[in-house]
Amino acid sequence: MEYRELGNTGEKVSILGFGAMRLPTNGENNQINKEKSEELLSYGIDNGINIIDTAYSFHANEIHGGAGNSEPFLGEFLETGYRDKVYLQTKMPSWLIEKEEDLEFYLDEQLKRLKTDHIDNYLLHGVNNENWENYKNANIVEFLDNILSDGRVKHVGFSTHGTVETLFILTAEYDKWEMALTQMNFLDETYQTGIEGLNILSQMGLGNMIMEPLRGGRLVQNVPENIMEIWNTAEEKRTPIEWALEYLWNMENVSCVFSGMNSLEHLKTNIEIASKSKVNMISENDKKVIKDVAEEYRQNKGNDCTSCGYCMPCPNKVNIPHCFREYNMGNILNSPKGSARQYFTYFEDKALAHHCTQCGDCVNMCPQAINIPEEMKKVEEYFGDKFNHF
Ligand code: SF4
Numbered sequence: 169m170e171y172r173e174l175g176n177t178g179e180k181v182s183i184l185g186f187g188a189m190r191l192p193t194n195g196e197n198n199q200i201n202k203e204k205s206e207e208l209l210s211y212g213i214d215n216g217i218n219i220i221d222t223a224y225s226f227h228a229n230e231i232h233g234g235a236g237n238s239e240p241f242l243g244e245f246l247e248t249g250y251r252d253k254v255y256l257q258t259k260m261p262s263w264l265i266e267k268e269e270d271l272e273f274y275l276d277e278q279l280k281r282l283k284t285d286h287i288d289n290y291l292l293h294g295v296n297n298e299n300w301e302n303y304k305n306a307n308i309v310e311f312l313d314n315i316l317s318d319g320r321v322k323h324v325g326f327s328t329h330g331t332v333e334t335l336f337i338l339t340a341e342y343d344k345w346e347m348a349l350t351q352m353n354f355l356d357e358t359y360q361t362g363i364e365g366l367n368i369l370s371q372m373g374l375g376n377m378i379m380e381p382l383r384g385g386r387l388v389q390n391v392p393e394n395i396m397e398i399w400n401t402a403e404e405k406r407t408p409i410e411w412a413l414e415y416l417w418n419m420e421n422v423s424c425v426f427s428g429m430n431s432l433e434h435l436k437t438n439i440e441i442a443s444k445s446k447v448n449m450i451s452e453n454d455k456k457v458i459k460d461v462a463e464e465y466r467q468n469k470g471n472d473c474t475s476c477g478y479c480m481p482c483p484n485k486v487n488i489p490h491c492f493r494e495y496n497m498g499n500i501l502n503s504p505k506g507s508a509r510q511y512f513t514y515f516e517d518k519a520l521a522h523h524c525t526q527c528g529d530c531v532n533m534c535p536q537a538i539n540i541p542e543e544m545k546k547v548e549e550y551f552g553d554k555f556n557h558f
């Protein structure tokens with residue numbers, strides 16, 4: 169297993185991190201199968217993984233709900249002799265922060281749930297331009313300074329599904345961030361913060377950690393024949409999972425990739441790939457193959473939206489680029505269920521397609537000449553008006 173510096177934190181983290189959001193369950197998402205999950209975590213740590221990522225809400229039964237069971241499970245597991253072998257990373261539930269006291273309340277709860285006196289990496293979960301305003305009203309800057317100086321937290325950072333603009337806002341308004349967790353895989357180079365975001369963050373000295381490396385498994389399961397044909401033109405033959413992970417580890421400014429592994433087979437495969445991965449291992453020819461595969465996937469997109477945002481703001485607060493991004497990604501991966509999770513959770517309900525009134529104000533704004541109101545009807549039909557796939 170290779171270890172890389174996480175920005176300027178002084179932490180040397182395994183390039184494969186254990187994401188504790190998809191642990192084995194006994195059916196319901198909040199019913200973690202303790203025995204199987206312990207087996208996975210101990211195998212992972214005994215074989216070189218030294219960083220675990222969880223969150224207050226992981227393994228809750230509702231999307232963006234309250235307390236999930238990942239933290240309490242980990243608290244018990246780590247007490248069995250593993251706490252000092254890992255960097256423990258968790259996240260504050262940004263969507264539950266309304267006032268200053270909430271900040272102390274959730275950190276205090278999390279320390280108790282994790283049965284520890286400190287958290288190595290404490291991230292604000294899913295920060296976007298809206299909830300950052302709530303954080304500022306709750307005096308987040310003072311709070312972060314305090315918890316760093318009293319030692320309850322060693323390093324602070326954020327996770328985000330926002331855009332590069334979000335990164336500029338966050339880094340301009342607080343100067344002690346040391347890491348960021350962003351979404352990245354070979355299909356998402358220009359999606360959310362993308363490659364540009366990784367470069368900006370590393371230039372600022374922050375450590376880059378990656379989520380959704382396999383897009384919830386959809387880049388490696390049931391891969392269509394036309395995609396496999398392109399993969400097979402490469403100089404060096406790789407499996408879809410090798411392509412997806414090595415694409416990320418090939419990048420010098422990626423410190424750690426979190427994967428939500430829920431079977432021993434998946435974990436062993438990922439560890440094996442991590443053990444032979446390094447920076448600049450993909451040839452220029454094979455980089456072209458990755459681009460061709462991404463392009464082939466994109467042939468199935470629903471419309472030509474480039475997320476430029478010229479149609480915004482919508483007078484009815486619909487987030488047009490977001491609706492089209494998830495609609496397109498659902499079509500590209502032929503997985504409405506997978507994209508529905510992101511569609512319904514990254515923005516509030518009022519930003520979704522079923523709130524489009526067909527007013528037509530956006531019609532002449534789009535350089536791609538997309539008939540936005542008509543496309544909104546399709547998005548609504550595709551996802552419905554509530555999340556019911558969980
Ligand atoms: S047609 Fe729909 S998306 Fe366009 S501006 Fe009106 S409400 Fe917003």
Ligand code: SF4
Nearest residue numbers: 473474476477479534
């Ligand atoms: S203007 Fe057109 S391409 Fe740009 S975000 Fe809006 S719908 Fe997408």
